Amino acid sequence: MKAKAFDSQLFRRILKFTQPYRLLFRGVIAAAILLSIVTALRPFLLKKTVDLYIDPKDAQGLLLYVCLMGVVLILEGLFQFYFVYWANILGQNIIRDIRLKLFHHLLRFRMKYFDTAPVGQLVTRTVSDIEQIARIFSQGLFMIISDLLKMVVVLGFMFYMNWRLTLIVVAAMPILVYVTRVFQRKMQVAFEEVRTQVANMNTFVQERVTGMKIVQLFNREDIEYQKFKEINEKHNKAWIKTILYNSIFFPIADIISSLCLAFVVLYGGIRILDGDKFTTFGDLFSYTMFIGMLFNPLRQIADKFNEMQMGMISANRVFDVLDLQEEKQVDGTVVAEHFKGEIELKAVRFSYIPGEEVLKGIDLKVQPGQTIAIVGATGAGKSTIINLLNRFYEIDSGSITIDGTNIDAFTLESLRRQIGVVLQDVFLFADSIYNNITLGNPEISRESVIAAAKKIGVHEFIMSLPGNYNHDVKERGVMLSSGQRQLIAFLRAYVSNPSILIMDEATSSIDTHSEELIQKATDTITEGRTSIVIAHRLATIVNADKIIVMERGQIVESGNHATLLQLENGYYKKLYESQFSETA
Incomplete structure (x- = not known):
């Protein structure tokens, strides 16, 4: 079954594995919320520092705000630590449970299933595919939630400080969102091809290593080398496609972000020169940080969505095996204590x-x-x-x-x-x-x-x-x-x-x-x-x-x-x- 760009039903099924870890799950969400707030506070405090203490040349107030910014920075580092640490712990706990469930499931399959199922493919499902599922939580879902929260909080601060400058930034965002969406679709197809080629390579290598005696007895070293070369080439091309899309997307995202910043500085500078009391030098200083905080997460969401998409594709492959109920043997109920032997x-x-x-x-x-x-x-x-x-x-x-x-x-x-x-x-x-x-x-x-x-x-x-x-x-x-x-x-x-x-x-x-x-x-x-x-x-x-x-x-x-x-x-x-x- 081919994975969708975002399969909500599959995602809900993955989230069910978080139920035994509700407290840890809530802790990660709480850390993400606190992290987004303290992250957005830094540019806001910078604006206040420039407008209230640097421009009027108030050294005592400047020292106070610098210390306050230092406290915020420490809190940001603390929340970042707990957020990353708990998210990874949750991901590892979940893949441990899924791997145990999958292996327990495989142990009870009919022998007929193993007659046709490639061993390398099963190894891929049990090891690397499940490992990729952990990245849904450590590099995908929670990172996306954290970035979205940061963007919402940052936009709130920006509208509060200067709605005119904020509208320029907001006007540029749909362009980046559209480019990001196109990138996500291309990467989803590319990553699915990567996982397919990884499974093919695992299967090929496992069979040849197991049957190395036959390979050497019948002088098939060169033949098998050429076959592996072809498989390796397909694997290489699949990864190069993902590299190409990344190479195109990130420069475009950087250009959009830089142009947006240029328009903000230009417009804000003109407003200051015209004597607009609602636009200050503090706004321009803080907006240089705010735009990075707004556009970088939006750009990185595409990359993190790719991690999540890889995890979703891997989860889809693992669940395909878990859903093979017809391959499981129907167990009896009578316990055989000892046979007479008829x-x-x-x-x-x-x-x-x-x-x-x-x-x-x-x-x-x-x-x-x-x-x-x-x-x-x-x-x-x-x-x-x-x-x-x-x-x-x-x-x-x-x-x-x-x-x-x-x-x-x-x-x-x-x-x-x-x-x-x-x-x-x-x-x-x-x-x-x-x-x-x-x-x-x-x-x-x-x-x-x-x-x-x-x-x-x-x-x-x-x-x-x-x-x-x-x-x-x-x-x-x-x-x-x-x-x-x-x-x-x-x-x-x-x-x-x-x-x-x-x-x-x-x-x-x-x-x-x-x-x-x-x-x-x-x-x-x-x-x-x-x-x-x-x-x-x-x-x-x-x-x-x-x-x-x-x-x-x-x-x-x-x-x-x-x-x-x-x-x-x-x-x-x-x-x-x-x-x-x-x-x-």
């Missing part, structure tokens, strides 16, 4: 893309405590079943039940707590091994982690690392081999003590020693709980209670290892013989 899929159909079914009416029943293996070619739908059991995606039709209860009825937290998953592509956070195993769960003690590691034979490997359980694996676990990462993921699932264990290609990318460790632990881990194993390496599943063979989203064969080998021209038999011959 799983049943009835006529389950599912498609990632509408019209392109991945699962085509799957019927499958797993008894409590059974170990079920699912095999098939890539794209057959094996991993999709795992995604559906964890409710990462919602099925198109059919039903999935655990212990006779539809999984939609369970709360997502309790459902996933009872299902332990070891994926082929292991993701580790830039943290210690211990924290990657427990994932911050306070119910899992260090002693239980060490005991579990010893039980499955991982303890020695961890103790061999610098810092052992406190070893920092760095981003995505780059300090560990793929086999070591797999073992950590296996231990992570084991210590959570799930009712159902799922291993998705869990031994497909590890070395022989690591595979032996996992194979050794499998019997212990699967004891007393339902287990589902997805694997290409059939040697790891020959002892499964039941083997499900999938092809193109359907179950084509079912039975134990011995039964499936007896099927003439069976898919499993061909696959097993092929792998056996390769191993031989």
